[in-house]
Amino acid sequence: MLVSCVAYADGRKLADIKPDEISDYLSRPECFVWVGLKDPGPGELAAMQHEFDLHELAVEDARHGNQRPKVEEYGESLFAVLHMIETEGAELVVGELDIFAGRNYILSVRNRAKKGFVDVRARCEREPHLLENGSGFVLYALMDSVVDRYFPVLDMLETELEMLEGRMFAGGSARANTEAMYGLKQKLMVLKHAVGPLYEGVGKLYGGRVPKVCAGSQEYYRDVYDHLSRLNQSIDSLREMVTTALSVNLSLIALHENETTKRLAACAALVAVPTLIAGIYGMNFKHMPELDWQFGYPLAVLMMVAIDTYLFFRFRKSGWL
Amino acid sequence: MLVSCVAYADGRKLADIKPDEISDYLSRPECFVWVGLKDPGPGELAAMQHEFDLHELAVEDARHGNQRPKVEEYGESLFAVLHMIETEGAELVVGELDIFAGRNYILSVRNRAKKGFVDVRARCEREPHLLENGSGFVLYALMDSVVDRYFPVLDMLETELEMLEGRMFAGGSARANTEAMYGLKQKLMVLKHAVGPLYEGVGKLYGGRVPKVCAGSQEYYRDVYDHLSRLNQSIDSLREMVTTALSVNLSLIALHENETTKRLAACAALVAVPTLIAGIYGMNFKHMPELDWQFGYPLAVLMMVAIDTYLFFRFRKSGWL
Amino acid sequence: MLVSCVAYADGRKLADIKPDEISDYLSRPECFVWVGLKDPGPGELAAMQHEFDLHELAVEDARHGNQRPKVEEYGESLFAVLHMIETEGAELVVGELDIFAGRNYILSVRNRAKKGFVDVRARCEREPHLLENGSGFVLYALMDSVVDRYFPVLDMLETELEMLEGRMFAGGSARANTEAMYGLKQKLMVLKHAVGPLYEGVGKLYGGRVPKVCAGSQEYYRDVYDHLSRLNQSIDSLREMVTTALSVNLSLIALHENETTKRLAACAALVAVPTLIAGIYGMNFKHMPELDWQFGYPLAVLMMVAIDTYLFFRFRKSGWL
Amino acid sequence: MLVSCVAYADGRKLADIKPDEISDYLSRPECFVWVGLKDPGPGELAAMQHEFDLHELAVEDARHGNQRPKVEEYGESLFAVLHMIETEGAELVVGELDIFAGRNYILSVRNRAKKGFVDVRARCEREPHLLENGSGFVLYALMDSVVDRYFPVLDMLETELEMLEGRMFAGGSARANTEAMYGLKQKLMVLKHAVGPLYEGVGKLYGGRVPKVCAGSQEYYRDVYDHLSRLNQSIDSLREMVTTALSVNLSLIALHENETTKRLAACAALVAVPTLIAGIYGMNFKHMPELDWQFGYPLAVLMMVAIDTYLFFRFRKSGWL
């Protein structure tokens, strides 16, 4: 689906144009065209491939989807794949943004993602002095936007870990906690898959030899790189903490087992000792003076109660009950 | 066994030729020969070594088999070893594809693998403009095909992990699960051994200094490299998740132990308390008024039942039963 | 909030100046200005950006805060972000110090940190021969001061680990210990986040190509680098020891469980054996000579006591009690 | 002990010579001398040092033994240390092979290893066209032989792991298994120590700048390197699998504990329930009609048996027995 198709020159919007006008604008030297597609059919992609002369392998990647994030050069043009991560409740949904960037065009293809890039377009048009840098700046603005959307996802996962830690030490359901930790680890993996390879890819867009398209916006790409670096480090820390939490969880389960055993033992003792006393007075010896006492029976029961009371407080004191 | 032996020129098939015609075609400058062998005997390999002037060490590697995947240059020719991984039920079968590629020949030797490369040959012949690049493109097409066949294997292992996770949290047999996780780890190791070294090897076939044979197809080799990179990352993630799953599994076993202990203790209590009551009324005190009551016995039994009922619901409420 | 604003020349303080005099002093070639801000409002930052012609991206980073430590070049000026770690009881509070350093100015922006840099200013003014190196030396002095403040934090964490080790082997509360170890791991993560990225960043300020501002103070930056390297290694060691301690902790919990089980079993035996004896003499056989003995009953009780005494010492000897 | 001392020229053996003839042959330009020592005394080494003008540090290393594998250049000559790993039953015995290689000599010193290099000498003499490359080829042949002897050791360890896996899942003695896994890890460490450093060392003998001695045999050294790379990867995989096996082992032990607990509980129930029934009929109530029944006693016993039978099958069904 075609979302938008706009021509720019000198940092300013010229006009919303129709797809078949693209080649007219591409031929003007000072002008560049920005096309946005959403979940396009094969025909739309093929048309764009023809219009912008895109490399077959890149288009095939965009058509297949499920690529890992990357930044590839095809001659003078760039092909970038980014994962768009959106949240649905506590679950993560992974979409994909494929960007083709050449000297005088930018084509963004969004797949399986709800939120678009209206805000990016607005930002670019608000800053004509930066948009003058052409497609390289638009590429930056799109990347920056996708990367900035990772932060709330990361925050959500950090909050989730904190909640799990709280529940773990507060003694919540160990089974649910264990399962949630495993799920958190899986989500971190998804985020890592989005951030890690992109981090490597963006590193090639500033400093040293840089693709021509990006040359004018190097400091901006370094900024994206820096954000990715921060994300990367935070994800790794979170993963390590989840691993630590899992092992702490095991210790706490073992501790709980220990406490359960002690508690059981205490309870067992509270039953076993009176049973022994009852057993003793159930013996059939002829000469057992207590049996003949008037208050033998209540005294025996009293003795049971007394011993149990003593044991109860002793167990309580030593933390077994 | 000779599978096929075809001469190509200008991206088009010339003819199916006989092995002894190879040298005629090799002498024509614009022409190259593509030979496919399957589980060849030593004689066949020796004949090909003579025909194409292959390096002794490379031929020895192909003869011995059980090589790790690699891409080696011998002068102007290349020798590549790839693992072919096929599935038999839930098991993995590792075959080997050895490719000798020179300026005007390509020799592929398939060992212990069922599925051949008819589709690759068909694809190459469908795209004469690419096949014009000569043996370098055929080498790419073979590699691409082998690598693409890793993806369904990876998918199978991912599905296996998901199933194991499901069974683990649903409380299936922990013993069978543990064993299956170990088996999954082993299979991931097999896949890793196929992908990891090849990933390194293919990295030398594009960018920077490139073997002459591959020079015209660099972007295609980068595509294979990118696929291998994706596989590599997915395998590593899977391995990490299996390790995590194993440790979660241990936690769940410990939790289950805990629950078992509690349940036992509850059952024991349901027996021990009535036993104590019976013991008390089994005491031989002379003066135990209850013993003389008309309904002493049923009352005692009733008391036992009442206490057990109370305990039963209390245990149920606190999750011990 | 403006903390200070001073002009220096030839390593000596010229005067405390007002913000609107800054541009006068900046125009003098031999002179540089050092401005210190604390939790500045957006207006203050914007004024400074205008005064010193700071790069927009750097100012934005300083405005947002929550950056990871880094050292970035913008043309001939440097932008550095450092984490300031202060302790509140056993908790760590992370502040941020942003430093903008140009040929003839240094602007330090301190956020969320109590302790200022009066001592750094005093040290610089005490050593005019070093301050002659200009803003590069001030940048060093600020970095050195922040890094030196990490050491007492590290010492605190080391002491905390030692205390936890002591408690662990002395058999203190395993639950509290486990929780404290987890907390220690979290604090080490905070410190690692402050040290790790800075370590990388400072590595670029000496040896090889060096930003012009730092050129005269290279050996001093190497000294900071060396301190960071020491911190980095100590943090990694501490983290490894905490991980080891967590696994040792699990072993000790399992051992304790074992001891508990043994102790319970011993206690159970002390009750069960007399219960058996009582049961035997509670049998209703007609011909049980002991039952008729004069001292049968005390003898039976004596036997119970004797057996329990024997068992008690045997259990004690084998360490079960 | 001098094992052999032979002079070669043009790839062919000239003669077995005496140690004091060495210098005569060394002076002939086209000729090289190959000396083999076994567990030499200090005198023998000193004589050779004098004969071949070996570097003091290298000779000292050879004298002391217990070096890590390495390949070092001393001027135009090479000094290589390799570990020879032989098996004695299930144990590994580590010997050492020190090789001094110069333009016109090769001196191999074998320590604490039973198997010699008769086969290497035979192979070299069988292939005069390769032996023409001189001492560099002999060095390769020795290294290749040592490295090839690692493979059966690796196979043995792989077989050992498979056996341990089998025993582990078949429920063999967990204690013996744990100990055997630890032993396997130790042996893998020994093999790793032999392979890892050598892998690094051999990597310097082909491609890029290469010691003059090895220049003519580069493709052969790459072959050794490739074997070492395969060994290295297999060892790392094995180590990872042993670690995984150890953690699986722990899970299985915990599972077994769980099963033991359940079984015990089931047995305890089979005793406790009849005990309760016996206790009930041991109560001394006056009015217990069952006590007066003709078949009260057998009925009570029957009830016990019936309940136990029911419990037995229920436990069996739920897998507790």
Add this chain to the structure above:
Amino acid sequence: MLVSCVAYADGRKLADIKPDEISDYLSRPECFVWVGLKDPGPGELAAMQHEFDLHELAVEDARHGNQRPKVEEYGESLFAVLHMIETEGAELVVGELDIFAGRNYILSVRNRAKKGFVDVRARCEREPHLLENGSGFVLYALMDSVVDRYFPVLDMLETELEMLEGRMFAGGSARANTEAMYGLKQKLMVLKHAVGPLYEGVGKLYGGRVPKVCAGSQEYYRDVYDHLSRLNQSIDSLREMVTTALSVNLSLIALHENETTKRLAACAALVAVPTLIAGIYGMNFKHMPELDWQFGYPLAVLMMVAIDTYLFFRFRKSGWL
């Protein structure tokens, strides 16, 4: 404290000199001075700083102590920090050796270490042809000596691990073992801190660009580097084995728990079954023929004994007792 102060020329000792004669000897071109200090006061260090014109940062490091090992260049002079590790019983004591090396002087400052370097001085004076290389060779000799002293420490730790392994599998006190393993890990950390950074530092003293002072003794520095590499690898292996041992230890504890549980259960059964029998014959049924038998009582006791004997051997056979 000044330990020694000697002037050398042409590889031979000239004279023991007084500190205030140092400058006389430094002015002679062919001569160098070697000064040894032990736990010096600030005044002594300041005097030497003045005498040899040492860099302030280096002297400050030497004054503060507690540096990590390193090798730093200050202009044409070198500053090296090494940890000296001595054993006191089973504990490690960490001292520090700071070496300042210039063209014509060597100053060694030993802190908190008992053993001096008399042997190094003797060795140097025994080998005038090497001492001719000047301060660079003395620096090597000191480093070599410190590094060689790490080996017995490593041997001690290896022996300790072997002892712990033995005790672990022989079933010694698991608590003491666990604590000892943790202690061993800590000691390995101390040794690692001494070796690891030094390994990096010494790597810069041979091959490629080398500080002028060391230029003549490169092969000797490579030898030290090789020793450090061996130490480094052994320490890493030991650490890995300790980690493995800790996890094996946990398995053995779990196994022991399992055995304890089984043993207890067996003992409980030996008591519970006779208790049941006694309970049965304690029932008050009117018609229980056995109760009237002449030998009913002894038969009942015999039955108890018989069953227990049977159970005892059955438990023993299945390893529960």
